[in-house]
Amino acid sequence: MYTVSSPYFDPDFDRLSERVHGPTCRVTIDNESLEDCTVIKIDSLNKKGLLLELVQVITDMNLTILKGYISSDAGWFMDVFHVKDERGKKVTEEKVINYLHKWVQAISATRDSRTTKMFGAAAEPSGEPTAIEMTGKDRPGLFSEISAALADLHINIVEAHAWSHNARLACVAYISDQKSADTRIDNNRLAIIEDHLTTVLRATTIGRNTGDEPREQEVKTAGGLPAEREGTITDVERRLHQLMLSVRDFDRPCRRTSSSPMMPLGGSSDSDEDEKQTSVSIESCDEKGYSIVTVQSKDRRRLMFDTVCTLTDMQYVIFHASVDSREGFAFQEYFIRHTDGYALNTESEKERIRKCLEAAIERRVCEGVRVELCATNRVGLLSDITRVLRENGLAVVRADVATRGEKAVNAFYVRDVSGNNVDMEFVKSMKREMGAIDQIAVKINESNIGSRGTSTSPAAGTSRDNRPRFTIADLLKSRIGRFTPNFIPIR
Numbered sequence: 001m002y003t004v005s006s007p008y009f010d011p012d013f014d015r016l017s018e019r020v021h022g023p024t025c026r027v028t029i030d031n032e033s034l035e036d037c038t039v040i041k042i043d044s045l046n047k048k049g050l051l052l053e054l055v056q057v058i059t060d061m062n063l064t065i066l067k068g069y070i071s072s073d074a075g076w077f078m079d080v081f082h083v084k085d086e087r088g089k090k091v092t093e094e095k096v097i098n099y100l101h102k103w104v105q106a107i108s109a110t111r112d113s114r115t116t117k118m119f120g121a122a123a124e125p126s127g128e129p130t131a132i133e134m135t136g137k138d139r140p141g142l143f144s145e146i147s148a149a150l151a152d153l154h155i156n157i158v159e160a161h162a163w164s165h166n167a168r169l170a171c172v173a174y175i176s177d178q179k180s181a182d183t184r185i186d187n188n189r190l191a192i193i194e195d196h197l198t199t200v201l202r203a204t205t206i207g208r209n210t211g212d213e214p215r216e217q218e219v220k221t222a223g224g225l226p227a228e229r230e231g232t233i234t235d236v237e238r239r240l241h242q243l244m245l246s247v248r249d250f251d252r253p254c255r256r257t258s259s260s261p262m263m264p265l266g267g268s269s270d271s272d273e274d275e276k277q278t279s280v281s282i283e284s285c286d287e288k289g290y291s292i293v294t295v296q297s298k299d300r301r302r303l304m305f306d307t308v309c310t311l312t313d314m315q316y317v318i319f320h321a322s323v324d325s326r327e328g329f330a331f332q333e334y335f336i337r338h339t340d341g342y343a344l345n346t347e348s349e350k351e352r353i354r355k356c357l358e359a360a361i362e363r364r365v366c367e368g369v370r371v372e373l374c375a376t377n378r379v380g381l382l383s384d385i386t387r388v389l390r391e392n393g394l395a396v397v398r399a400d401v402a403t404r405g406e407k408a409v410n411a412f413y414v415r416d417v418s419g420n421n422v423d424m425e426f427v428k429s430m431k432r433e434m435g436a437i438d439q440i441a442v443k444i445n446e447s448n449i450g451s452r453g454t455s456t457s458p459a460a461g462t463s464r465d466n467r468p469r470f471t472i473a474d475l476l477k478s479r480i481g482r483f484t485p486n487f488i489p490i491r
Helices: 013-021 052-059 094-109 142-152 187-201 234-246 272-276 303-313 347-364 381-391 424-434 472-479
Strands: 025-030 038-045 064-070 076-084 129-136 155-165 168-177 220-223 279-285 288-296 315-328 331-336 366-374 394-404 407-416 439-449
Touching: 025 094, 038 052, 038 094, 052 064, 052 076, 052 094, 052 234, 052 303, 064 303, 129 187, 129 234, 142 155, 142 168, 142 187, 142 381, 142 394, 155 234, 155 347, 168 234, 187 220, 234 303, 234 347, 279 347, 288 303, 288 347, 303 315, 303 331, 303 347, 366 381, 381 394, 381 407
Parallel strands: none
Antiparallel strands: 025 038, 038 076, 064 076, 064 315, 129 168, 129 220, 155 168, 155 394, 279 288, 288 331, 315 331, 366 407, 366 439, 394 407
């Protein structure tokens, strides 16, 4: 008689690849090979989305990627990054090095790439702030109107991040209910909040939608604050990229054709800034079945994160890549295929990638002045501050709001609603006149953060002399009732 038994599985089978190739992940941090930067080498079993996860970790650490070489064929991932810290120095701090080792090994150890589940799911009854996602057509003062709408409902904004690009707005806000002892917001209140915010977002499009255009105004509940890596915002930034993509902020006439001359890496040009604009070209590598995406643009921090994030979210796999930056200009080359295994076949698909990559690079760069404010947090504080900016003719084009204990830390990029360059003398007067009102500390970045590096001084032939001559102090004291009446300007 035959004996039937279950199949035998070697308990060490799962560790076979490690026995053949060595550990599933090796991280080497080299501060000896190069004089001016740190070399990070990563060898690991390849997993879906691994490159983006690693770039996110490096970005979270505020490291700048100067060069990178990536190869992930045959199931094995090999990566080399040349990085500097935020001071432009080598990475020598032991805690930063340990953090990098910890997260790279944790990412590689997971069966699939680590993905935050905070978006697209119902809010969990954890008592944590609830996330609200908003998309819509942008207009001057919209972010201020959103803040005011939440303040009217007695909703506190714990954290918020908003991007504006090409007349589109995307915002992710973490909110709590101040009318209840439990900060968690129940479903009925959420429905009221969503309806109220939707009305604000659709205010400029009522009666204009012909039915042929996709509905771009949307408010929906997501999850809570991310808990996996406390203090990081790259997951939120990835979601902002996705939201902007969903409202087609890339869908506009290009400022240049793909055949326009590109600025050579490290070269010079008589036309200066005009030839340094973002340029994306796509070629075919028929021999290996890849599409080669080449991106040239002005260099900046988080640039590689933005491009890798966009390609990944558009369902493309990066098999090989090289990135390089020199003299303020960046060159990136990606060998990609669609997740179905095919290269780009049609011109329409190639054109869509060009536009999406250009938009991803441009939407983070703000042509405006950075204003930082710190104050004791309360319901309506953000609404009051943004209203002051709006009533002084300044539009918020990007916002990052966070709560640290009892303090609210706000950073805004603002520009003149009339389209003129921001008058720095006027902005400096804000710094002097806002003073210590309600314990507000103001910091203004005098260097314009713009994609074309324009000056923040008034444009030639323009003047703000016709602007009504009221002061920020007068406006604050008269309109913000909770601010202390004792005004002490900073000189």
